[in-house]
Amino acid sequence: MRTFLTLDRSERDESYPEALVEAFLREQTITGDVVLDPFAGFGTTLVVAERMQRRPIGIEFLADRAAHIAGRISSDATLIHGDSRRIDELDLPPVDFVITSPPYMCRNDPQDPLQGYTVDGAGYDAYLDGLTNIFRRLRSVLKPDRRAVVNVSNINRYDGLTTLAWDVARAIAQVMTFEGEVVIGWNDDDHLFNYDHEYCLIFRNA
């Protein structure tokens, strides 16, 4: 796969583009594969996976987002309104491929992203530890040697720079093998985090 993809982003929101999911599913999966998104958000992964005859599973913490996703997918897709921090307790079938974008955090943000920003958290390092723990548990759900792709950006905001992509890579690399990154370049001038590019980090369940 190329290590640089240029994509159009149609809307300025928290979704990643369908073209990003499509590119990875085409490259990394075949018809009938089980594709998991542990942070399902608005359901992009599930919608694209279904369209490509994969079997999607999504987990989403927030009830309103889970309801939104339910309206976008068929009854054959699996959507769990639940908590990926206990992903190994959700009775999931063996998964062939994971693609996701985690909830983002800037270094000084008070809320806990891993609880949908609904309560105060214990800080940036605790958030990164939380991600490590989720991917540690995810290893028992993902088939051996299969991959997890994590879409993430660094964030350059009014209150400073958070090297989120580097830090997430290091957090997950504690429990899965980091194989490299694909740089995603945006074809527009409306840059969410003051960058015209972000990353898809690729991990293997070695």
Ligand SMILES: C[S@@+](CC[C@H](N)C(=O)[O-])C[C@H]1O[C@@H](n2cnc3c(N)ncnc32)[C@H](O)[C@@H]1O
């Ligand atoms: C960046 S969004 C994902 C966007 C998605 N890629 C899309 O295109 O719609 C991250 C999502 O993770 C959810 N989330 C946060 N903590 C979670 C948890 N512990 N378990 C499951 N979902 C969680 C958030 O509510 C949010 O919707």
